[in-house]
Amino acid sequence: MWAILAIRVSIRAVASAPVGAGVGSGVSAGTGRLFVYVLDCIARLSPATLAAHRQYLRSLGPRLVVGGPFRDGRGSVVCVVADSEASADAMARADPLVVFGFTLYQLHEIERVEQVAAHAPA
Secondary structure, eight states: OOHHHHHHHHHHHTTTSSSOOOOOOOOTTTTSEEEEEEEEOOOOOHHHHHHHHHHHHHHGGGGGEEEEEEETSSSSEEEESSSSSSHHHHHHHSSSHHHHHSSSEEEEEEEEOOOEEEEEOO
């Protein structure tokens, strides 16, 4: 539940700020669509592969909204801004964790939530 709340807070931040050029067509957050790809580890990660993954996320620049591992160690999530599902899918498929077969992924589009504060736990 906290991971979802963190994503909602980050989405609210990105929804009000323009995103500059990054991977893809330079869509702004106001017109871009939000996607998450959930990574499910199927093999033990090597330090080199994890470093390549982190470098890849940095290369996404402003297209990366938020990402990180789940606290229970059962995978991770990456939230990106893209102009289409195909573009978001290409970003997920280019992630070294996917390329080298360490993870499977599921791609989901996020519906923007504008009133995040009303849904936050007390």
